[in-house]
Amino acid sequence: MGGYLRMVNLKHAEKIVKSFAGKRILVVGDLMLDRYVTGSVTRISPEAPVPVLRVTSERALPGGAANVALNIQSLGGQATVAGVVGRDRAGQELMAALSERGIKVDGVLATKRVQTTVKTRVIAERQQIVRVDREDEIEPDADVLKDLCKKISSLAPSVDAMIIEDYGKGVITQGVVDSVLSAARVAKKLVGYDPKENATLRLTDITLATPNYKEACCVAGIRESVMRAPPESDPVLKTAADTLVKIWNPELLIITLGPYGMYLVSRGGTPRIMPTRAREVYDVCGAGDTVIAAAMLALAGGACHEDAAAIANCAAGVVVGKVGTATCSPEELLSYAG
Numbered sequence: 001m002g003g004y005l006r007m008v009n010l011k012h013a014e015k016i017v018k019s020f021a022g023k024r025i026l027v028v029g030d031l032m033l034d035r036y037v038t039g040s041v042t043r044i045s046p047e048a049p050v051p052v053l054r055v056t057s058e059r060a061l062p063g064g065a066a067n068v069a070l071n072i073q074s075l076g077g078q079a080t081v082a083g084v085v086g087r088d089r090a091g092q093e094l095m096a097a098l099s100e101r102g103i104k105v106d107g108v109l110a111t112k113r114v115q116t117t118v119k120t121r122v123i124a125e126r127q128q129i130v131r132v133d134r135e136d137e138i139e140p141d142a143d144v145l146k147d148l149c150k151k152i153s154s155l156a157p158s159v160d161a162m163i164i165e166d167y168g169k170g171v172i173t174q175g176v177v178d179s180v181l182s183a184a185r186v187a188k189k190l191v192g193y194d195p196k197e198n199a200t201l202r203l204t205d206i207t208l209a210t211p212n213y214k215e216a217c218c219v220a221g222i223r224e225s226v227m228r229a230p231p232e233s234d235p236v237l238k239t240a241a242d243t244l245v246k247i248w249n250p251e252l253l254i255i256t257l258g259p260y261g262m263y264l265v266s267r268g269g270t271p272r273i274m275p276t277r278a279r280e281v282y283d284v285c286g287a288g289d290t291v292i293a294a295a296m297l298a299l300a301g302g303a304c305h306e307d308a309a310a311i312a313n314c315a316a317g318v319v320v321g322k323v324g325t326a327t328c329s330p331e332e333l334l335s336y337a338g
Contacts, residue, residue: 082107
């Protein structure tokens with residue numbers, strides 16, 4: 001174990017964040033719409049022992065892989081998304097929300113064969129009280145995914161890096177992964193991978209992988225245990241990391257550990273710990289999206305592994321201090337880093 005890493009200093013962070021401008025990232029994955037119904041609770045329903053929410057606001061934001069794109073855009077990069085939405089009202093709303101924020105939707109296919117995934121979170125006084133999901137259990141069919149692979153291949157030469165963002169909704173199949181990796185090799189592009197608990201996908205020789213502890217254990221095929229503090233003494237974490245390095249051969253592996261920070265392994269290097277930068281934690285929803293967005297932008301801008309992880313750590317610290325799926329601006333990131 002190489003010990004704990006120091007945080008990036010403010011002057012260096014400014015240089016890295018400045019490099020985000022103009023960096024083009026293609027995000028391939030499961031696109032969703034996140035709805036938020038917010039209000040206050042002052043009484044219990046007489047019909048059942050449940051709180052009655054008095055709604056004060058509603059909003060909808062890009063979610064899933066689309067939230068990774070939103071984070072890239074918010075940090076100053078240029079995001080393009082590739083994925084599948086339904087020919088329904090939610091799909092139209094998601095496409096409009098992406099376009100309004102300057103995110104390119106050249107890689108999105110709309111089909112009647114699927115329903116756009118919508119996650120509705122009901123929030124009272126900054127506390128999520130229930131989530132309602134609307135989604136298809138049927139995966140996009142082979143013809144749709146074949147067309148998606150063609151889209152990916154055509155878009156790869158025009159971007160600086162590609163991210164495979166798996167939310168387990170059926171878009172990230174072996175064929176789609178192979179298409180991303182093949183296009184990246186031909187066009188010589190960086191590739192990032194944010195996995196779900198899917199041990200069947202085969203991929204290797206990637207630039208960056210950012211699983212959380214649970215995902216790392218699952219893909220490594222070992223039983224998850226309660227994280228032991230300090231994390232460098234946790235044998236399960238080390239075994240999971242060693243296994244993922246063999247499976248994926250990433251240039252940089254970042255395993256996010258929640259309050260324990262990050263576990264970093266550079267190719268051929270010694271594992272290191274980066275302590276968390278979170279000051280207040282209201283909602284960890286979407287923090288993983290922010291980590292891969294910030295780290296990939298930093299790597300595309302030429303940052304070293306440690307600096308890319310430090311920038312991602314600060315960005316995650318910003319978003320967990322917000323309620324719901326959130327993003328981080330360059331100004332927020334630098335204020336936090338300082």
